[in-house]
Every structure is written in C-alpha cells, then in structure tokens.
Amino acid sequence: MRRVAAILLAVCCAVLGAGTLLSAATAADGTGDGAGVVPTAESTSTTEPTAGSSEPTEPTDGPTEPTDGPTDQPTDQPTDSTSPTETPGDGPFAVSDAVFRWGVNDESNNRAFAPGTFNFLSAGAAPDPGSGGQTINLNNGTWPNGAVAWQATSGAVRIEKVTTSGARPADLAGLKTAADDTTPLSTPTGGLFSNHQVVISGGTGKVDPVAGTARITWQGSFTVFFYSGMTFFSISNPVLTVTPTSATITATASGFASSMDDQSIWLPVPPTEVTLADLEGIGTAQLSAARGFTANPRYLQVPHTPADGSQQVRTGAFWGAFPSSFLSFVEKAGSGAYWYSSGGASDAYKVPKPVLISWDAKSAIQPDKAVLPPVATEKQPKNKAGKKPPAAQPPGPSLPVTQPVGPTLPDQVFAGAAGAPESVPAAAARYEPPVAYALTSAPTSAERPEPSGRAWEWVLGSLLLLGAVGITVSAPLMRILKGIR
Numbered sequence: 482m483r484r485v486a487a488i489l490l491a492v493c494c495a496v497l498g499a500g501t502l503l504s505a506a507t508a509a510d511g512t513g514d515g516a517g518v519v520p521t522a523e524s525t526s527t528t529e530p531t532a533g534s535s536e537p538t539e540p541t542d543g544p545t546e547p548t549d550g551p552t553d554q555p556t557d558q559p560t561d562s563t564s565p566t567e568t569p570g571d572g573p574f575a576v577s578d579a580v581f582r583w584g585v586n587d588e589s590n591n592r593a594f595a596p597g598t599f600n601f602l603s604a605g606a607a608p609d610p611g612s613g614g615q616t617i618n619l620n621n622g623t624w625p626n627g628a629v630a631w632q633a634t635s636g637a638v639r640i641e642k643v644t645t646s647g648a649r650p651a652d653l654a655g656l657k658t659a660a661d662d663t664t665p666l667s668t669p670t671g672g673l674f675s676n677h678q679v680v681i682s683g684g685t686g687k688v689d690p691v692a693g694t695a696r697i698t699w700q701g702s703f704t705v706f707f708y709s710g711m712t713f714f715s716i717s718n719p720v721l722t723v724t725p726t727s728a729t730i731t732a733t734a735s736g737f738a739s740s741m742d743d744q745s746i747w748l749p750v751p752p753t754e755v756t757l758a759d760l761e762g763i764g765t766a767q768l769s770a771a772r773g774f775t776a777n778p779r780y781l782q783v784p785h786t787p788a789d790g791s792q793q794v795r796t797g798a799f800w801g802a803f804p805s806s807f808l809s810f811v812e813k814a815g816s817g818a819y820w821y822s823s824g825g826a827s828d829a830y831k832v833p834k835p836v837l838i839s840w841d842a843k844s845a846i847q848p849d850k851a852v853l854p855p856v857a858t859e860k861q862p863k864n865k866a867g868k869k870p871p872a873a874q875p876p877g878p879s880l881p882v883t884q885p886v887g888p889t890l891p892d893q894v895f896a897g898a899a900g901a902p903e904s905v906p907a908a909a910a911r912y913e914p915p916v917a918y919a920l921t922s923a924p925t926s927a928e929r930p931e932p933s934g935r936a937w938e939w940v941l942g943s944l945l946l947l948g949a950v951g952i953t954v955s956a957p958l959m960r961i962l963k964g965i966r
Contacts, residue, residue, distance in 0.1 A: 579684030605635030614744030660851035739815035
C-alpha cells in the first residue's frame, strides 16, 4: 500500500512539472488567451471619430438682410402712361364725371406709435367725438359716444384698398392689414401699409390742352385719422387748377385743435382753404391725354419753418414738406410734424403719393396691383413636438488651436525653521497650460503583440518548483522505499 502511495505521489509531481513546462511553452509562442499579452498604456475604449460623422452642418435657412425700409418708388403707379392714347380734340373740352384718386401718403396708412392704434382714411367729414384723446372702435367704426366716425363711402366719395389682387372697397378689417389682406401692420417702422386711397367721382369742369389750362371741382369730403382718431382733420371739395405755369389741388380743411402732450385740448379750427398738392410736370401733353393723367405732388427738398420753433431736418433722401398753407392748418390741428421731415423714424413715409385725375369715371385710370415688399424673418432650426431635434445646428464658436502662455507668477520666498540653512529664492514659476492627451484605440490587427522574449524564465521557474516538490517528498519517500526493501 505504501508503494502505491509513493508511486501516485511521483506521478503527481511529474504531471505538475509537465503542466508548468507546457505553460512556459505557450507563453513563448504567444498563443495563450491572456498570458504574454503586453498591456498598452493607452485606453482601448475610445476610437477616433470618423471624419465628418459628428461635425455640425450649417443651417440651410440663414437670416437675411432686413428689408423693412421704404422703397424709393411707389407701388401704386397707374398701369397706363401719361401719353395720350386718343386725342380728345384740339380745342377745350368739358368733363362731367371726372375722378380724383389719391393715397395721400404711406404714413396715413401706417401703424401708429400709440399701442393698438392706426392711421387711416375715411369717407365723409368725421363728427365731433366731444373731447380730445378719443379713439375709434375699429370693430364698428364709432366714437365712444356712439357717433359713426369711420365710413367706407359718403356721397361721391369712397375709400378703396389697393391689394395684391387689385382695388376693392375698404372695410374696417383692412385698416389693420397690409396689401395682401393678411399680414398685420405690426410696427410703425416695418415698411408695411394698409394701402388705401380716397376716390371722388362726379368732377365737373373744363380742360383746354392748347392753352394749358384746366379747372375741375369735386363735391365731397374725406377724413385723415391719426392714432385711431386722437387727432384728425377733414378735407372737403377739392379743386384742380392748372395754368401755364402751375398745377395745384386745393380744398377746404376743417377739424379740431389737439395736442399729444395735453389731450384735454380740444377746440374747433375754422374751415381753412389750403393747398393739398403742387403738381409737377403738367402741360399740354398731360391735358390732351385720352383718359387723364398722373402727377407727383412736390415734396422733396421743399423747406419749411415749423410754427412751434422746432427744426425741419434737411438732410437725407426724403427731406421735404407739404405746401405751407396745408402745414399751417395741420400744425393747429396737432399733427404738423407728420407732414414734413422732422427727423423721426417715419420720415420716408411722409412723401405724398401720386394724384390720379381721370376725365370720365367709365374709363378711369386704375391703380396697379400692390406689390407686398418682402419682410426678412430670421429662421432657426426647430423640432416638432415628439420629434428629435434637427441634425443641423448652428456651429458654435471655434476654440483656439494653441493656448496662450499665462502670466508670470511672482517669486516666492519661504522662511525656514529656526536653525535651518537660509532658503534659496525659488526660480520664477510660469503658468503652463494643460496638455490634452488623445485616447486612441488598440491595434485593430488580428496579430498578437510580439512576446517579450523571456520565456526561459518560465522554464527555470518550473524546474525550481519541481525541485522543491522533490525535496519535500524525498525523505518520506526514502523511508517508504526502505521499508519495502
């Protein structure tokens, strides 16, 4: 029995030695699962991003330059030219249903600066609201006292809105929208206007193209409301007078004295004869035109001295003024600064619109369809509810490639302990920017790293282990063997 135990013990030692030798050989060949693999000092958990895989892209809809400023050219010029298409005759001719059409100016069709108020035109002479500072209810066109203030028609006078589809009868809703009948008039300086015109038919008079004279009178009134009625005036019975040297539109103005600074001021202003427009370029060619003519009122570079002691701005492309008699009246009515260049943000909108004169209502000159100016809007990427954010995002600011060297730190001197040698001043320290280390992936090749070349150490260790085991079991084994003898 002892012999069997000794033999089993020897076999175990041999197996242990063979296993050790096999492990050493495997390590030397580099074919083991983990032994012999030299770990790298860099992480294998991150990889270099693929170029372009995560770079943000520029948004496709960038902001554009705002176009809310006024244009130099009016959009309501008539479709026909002033050159005649049919000569009425060499001598004078009478008119019995002439048409006067005028959009006054853009400021009279604009959003007002007071919150929730507008500037607009109305047919007829507006009634007295009873006191200053009153505004018209734009849902029904009445004053707070119930009197009807706004009207689309009154006798031979009507208000039309010139839209992108053409002219149509005015309504209250259209006073607050642009020429497309949809876009609201959002700001007084946005460059959008309601684009209304006053139209008066039934004009009577006589035109003499050869003599270069004409006189046509119209019966009817219209009102210009500012700030939804806080200040207003009415114009009645306009008259066209043409001489060989001038052409004017005159009328009777009436209204109430008001003040934006003191709204308690509210006094009637006596009816006053004023010149609405001094027309430019009217001569034989215009008076002999088959249907009528279009003329621009003089405004640009017309000087004016305000009655309140303020100064007219006489610089820029749009400085000028309405006729002096008209300005004298509206200064009393409380809206003088809206009819000459005062240096305000809406100066360009004060320039008067062209006047259209037609000999007969049946063949009256019609305004062009309005063209809505483009308004720039800044678009930003947006995601719908429940949707992932868009892939394209505006790029952020780029970081500098190199970090600037920081400021030099002052010398530091530390006091030593008692009996210690005198300390030496430390050298001036400098700020060193942090160094960024990029993490790269482990080698992607299927080949294993080269073995270390020190496999003999494994063999020697196995032999030493086997020798230790032999020494440990040799004494008992010898006693057993002696007993077997």
